[in-house]
């Protein structure tokens with residue numbers, strides 16, 4: 001979800017060279033670069049928002065998102081994660097790498113700041129405005145649990161970045 005040019009995909013192909021990959025991104029240029037990077041791989045690239053694109057049911061062994069989900073509210077994420085959970089095969093997993101707020105205060109401050117900036121510029125609530133509003137790791141885990149993932153663990157952390165693994 002939000003595959004961009006697939007910076008991390010080379011590592012996944014080293015693990016499973018024959019992997020069938022579906023990538024979703026809003027940016028056509030990113031998808032074109034990704035296609036050109038791996039011309040011989042089995043990739044379905046979808047131009048669109050992961051909030052709108054249907055994921056199907058029981059379709060994927062693993063879902064991956066890297067540095068793409070730090071703009072959205074808990075409510076938006078829970079709905080997305082519910083859709084994702086249905087799309088995973090039994091025992092499938094979701095690997096989320098993103099950067100996270102260091103504290104509840106930072107999370108609240110950034111959300112309030114986004115609303116302030118939108119108001120100041122007369123931008124409606126439902127219009128996307130590029131300002132980072134990461135959750136804390138704890139709140140991200142809560143959102144994944146609320147969506148129905150059975151267990152969520154933190155695989156790695158460095159600076160504000162963490163890698164979470166959520167199991168179907």
Ligand SMILES: C[S@@+](CC[C@H](N)C(=O)[O-])C[C@H]1O[C@@H](n2cnc3c(N)ncnc32)[C@H](O)[C@@H]1O
Nearest residue numbers: 002003004007025026027048049050066067068
């Ligand atoms: C910082 S880039 C990371 C790209 C890639 N995951 C990587 O690590 O190289 C974030 C990507 O998420 C995509 N993105 C943001 N919101 C999206 C959405 N709602 N649906 C699909 N892609 C989205 C952007 O177009 C961008 O390519």
